[in-house]
Amino acid sequence: MSIYDYQVNTIRGEEISLSKYEGKVLLIVNTASKCGFTPQYTGLQSLYEKFKDQNFEVLGFPSNQFNEQEPGNSDDIEQFCQVNFGVTFPLFEKIDVKGKTTHPLFQYLSDEAPGILGLKAVKWNFTKFLVDSDGKVLERFAPSTAPDKIGIVIEDLLKNPRFVL
Template identity: 70%
Template sequence: MSVYDYEANTLRGEKESLSKHKGKVLLVVNTASKCGFTPQYKGLQEVYDKFKDRGFEVLGFPSNQFAGQEPGDSEDIAEFCEINYGVTFPMYEKINVKGSDAHPLFQYLSNEAPGVLGSKSVKWNFTKFLVDKEGRVLKRFSPQTTPEQIEKDIAKLLD
């Protein structure tokens, strides 16, 4: 299995296979518009802009599972991200990222890269998963880890 075996709906409601991103380094992030970490959208966009021409993608997956911090629908989310942070990286429909009804992609990511003390559950918004060009999950980063702090890890995978 790899991340390429999963599908998700874009913010426009179109089903998309993640195999579309084969051969690229990915940073998969669960996002929210009303979270203390929401300003990380800016850093995510900057890292995306810096590396996208070298085979890198940020994939954003909004979730409302943490204190209701993503209350809007797909249109609200798209507008918020574009207007406030100029987001151009792929964004997907709001999903669950933890629990028994978590999206299969996040079940896979969580199992492949456990968090602190082996915890599998995503604990908060802006948890990030780094995926190599073969679709293997390499590392989980906490919400407190900024996109800028992950740049070196991304650059190594692109070389």
């Protein structure tokens, strides 16, 4: 399997293939609107604006699995992100990122880039996965890692696609 083999639903319910993003560096993030890390939307949007013209995308996947911190429906989530953080990067339908009902995409991401101590399960909102332009999952960043701390890695990867962390 490759990251490009997965199908996901946009925030508006349209099924798409991640092959749409082939050739781009991706930062895939599980998000939530009522989390202490929610202000990271600002940093994610900044990364998107800075690098979007250089084959980079942020992909946001809301999840309600951590203390029910994403209770809204797709319309609520989209409006919240746009009004409060000016989000213009792609958002997708709410999914499960851990447990028996984990979306296949997040199962793949977690298997390819385990967290601390080799643990695979996503532990909290705003876990970030960096994927290179060939679709290889390079790194998992903890929820506490601010998006601006990832910017230098993204910049290096965009300049040198064969860059290895």
